[in-house]
Amino acid sequence: PKTNNIDFTIEKVTLAPDGFTRQLSTVNGQFPGPTIEVNKGDRILMKIRNKLGESTAMHAHGMLQRGTPWFDGVPWMAQCVIPDDYEFTYNFTVADQVGTHWYHAHETMQYVDGVFGALIIHDPDDPFKSEYDEEIIVMLNDYHHTNAQILLKQFLTPESHGEEPVPDNGLINGKNNFDCSKAPPGSKCVDNAGLAKFEFVKDKKYRLRIINTSAFSAFFFSIDKHDMEVIEADGLYTKRNKIHRLPINVAQRYSVIVTANQPVDNYIMRSEFQKTINLPNIKAIVHYEGAPDDPEPKDNPWSDSLTEYVDLDHKTLQPLEEEKIPESTKKFEFKIDFHKNSTGVVKAFLNNSSYIPDINFPTLDKIFKKKSFNETSANAYIFDKDGEVVDMYFINSDDGEHPFHIHGYQFWVLGTGNGDKVDENELNTHNPIKRDTATIPASGWIAIRFVSDNPGAWGIHCHMICYRFIPFLFIILFFFDKFTNIFFLYFHFIFVLRVAFGIWSFD
Ligand code: C2O
Numbered sequence: 073p074k075t076n077n078i079d080f081t082i083e084k085v086t087l088a089p090d091g092f093t094r095q096l097s098t099v100n101g102q103f104p105g106p107t108i109e110v111n112k113g114d115r116i117l118m119k120i121r122n123k124l125g126e127s128t129a130m131h132a133h134g135m136l137q138r139g140t141p142w143f144d145g146v147p148w149m150a151q152c153v154i155p156d157d158y159e160f161t162y163n164f165t166v167a168d169q170v171g172t173h174w175y176h177a178h179e180t181m182q183y184v185d186g187v188f189g190a191l192i193i194h195d196p197d198d199p200f201k202s203e204y205d206e207e208i209i210v211m212l213n214d215y216h217h218t219n220a221q222i223l224l225k226q227f228l229t230p231e232s233h234g235e236e237p238v239p240d241n242g243l244i245n246g247k248n249n250f251d252c253s254k255a256p257p258g259s260k261c262v263d264n265a266g267l268a269k270f271e272f273v274k275d276k277k278y279r280l281r282i283i284n285t286s287a288f289s290a291f292f293f294s295i296d297k298h299d300m301e302v303i304e305a306d307g308l309y310t311k312r313n314k315i316h317r318l319p320i321n322v323a324q325r326y327s328v329i330v331t332a333n334q335p336v337d338n339y340i341m342r343s344e345f346q347k348t349i350n351l352p353n354i355k356a357i358v359h360y361e362g363a364p365d366d367p368e369p370k371d372n373p374w375s376d377s378l379t380e381y382v383d384l385d386h387k388t389l390q391p392l393e394e395e396k397i398p399e400s401t402k403k404f405e406f407k408i409d410f411h412k413n414s415t416g417v418v419k420a421f422l423n424n425s426s427y428i429p430d431i432n433f434p435t436l437d438k439i440f441k442k443k444s445f446n447e448t449s450a451n452a453y454i455f456d457k458d459g460e461v462v463d464m465y466f467i468n469s470d471d472g473e474h475p476f477h478i479h480g481y482q483f484w485v486l487g488t489g490n491g492d493k494v495d496e497n498e499l500n501t502h503n504p505i506k507r508d509t510a511t512i513p514a515s516g517w518i519a520i521r522f523v524s525d526n527p528g529a530w531g532i533h534c535h536m537i538c539y540r541f542i543p544f545l546f547i548i549l550f551f552f553d554k555f556t557n558i559f560f561l562y563f564h565f566i567f568v569l570r571v572a573f574g575i576w577s578f579d
Pocket of ligand 1: 131133176178323477479531533535
């Protein structure tokens, strides 16, 4: 195993990814940020120099952080924020994890303004290694021309009625065209900024690592005329499965193998918004070597219809290796709903409460100091036994779906469905897929299972517009040095799981 030194400066830079000039929050001035590529078992030393003019914290989405919960990057749960002009180094090993992940700021809405990038863990024992010649990273996101803090402020007013902001555009690897006649007068904008271009060589096979880094949007991803075979979901291998269009929700990742088996030409790679949004497909170009350049290849989309926007289900997505899963020992049921709070702002609730972070004292620190943490007890659950097998049923009364993500764990997806009752006879305990982000259907439910074997303070949350603005704070705790393994082992049997939903609120 190797130690990988990553040096990131987080700063604001003026860019025009789709031709519209705006200020973005970037990692090393790039949008999207630089890719982190390491091998299974490696150590990552990720230094964050915060030059953003506001506090930040960085989360490696998909990394389990076994034995290093304090490097999970969630402000006020795992750590204090990194104030402006400070630096902080995350130090963790990727242990036995592999696959396609990403990193993103976990403070307020910063990743929506650009603080994100791909995090790839290569696997020397990749069972599909001989099945592809090259790897390509494809990052999909919805894109707003307005600064995310402003969007968030608007969202948190009674006037928004809880409707999420509508994106202005969508991007593939940070690129797309934009019709500048739609830009507000006075803005700096050029048409035809250019699409992302992927070079194919006839008959070669490509592993596409697809990451949805959106604020709100689920997509159908496809390449005209090319089918693809899914081999990985959220870092875990799946049985090969041929599809035309890949549904991918916020924060999910997939690998697919695509063979360049079509006539030498240009083809459109497309990402379709699943929600009815008045925006065209997001496009990029697949250019075969030897074909003339064509900035606008002809449309040739797959015609099969996809009505329901949910994840690939258990018929289409199975783990590569069969795994016997344990019987559950604990069960929780959560009702998700949205309603107005006392100030008239629509908020998200789980069993009638919203998570309220304590912006003075991170949860993990309280655990180490054996302080009680009842100030946020609303949806905090303590598992004081190693290896509890936890079932969680989420029942969503909202008419929108929600991509749920759990920190520190991967969970088995036992089932999803419509209606307000989990159909226990329908649960798949035989060979379910395991992942870290899954969709709870609109007016529907999901049942997940995991084994509580990773001590720490972890959150579960919807990955859409997760955060409310956290006021700037000057408290920094230089406590990480003091966290020795002895401390850690001593408290080994304390597990805290925070269940948040939607907005983490202060009221
Ligand atoms: Cu992608 Cu709580 O994170």
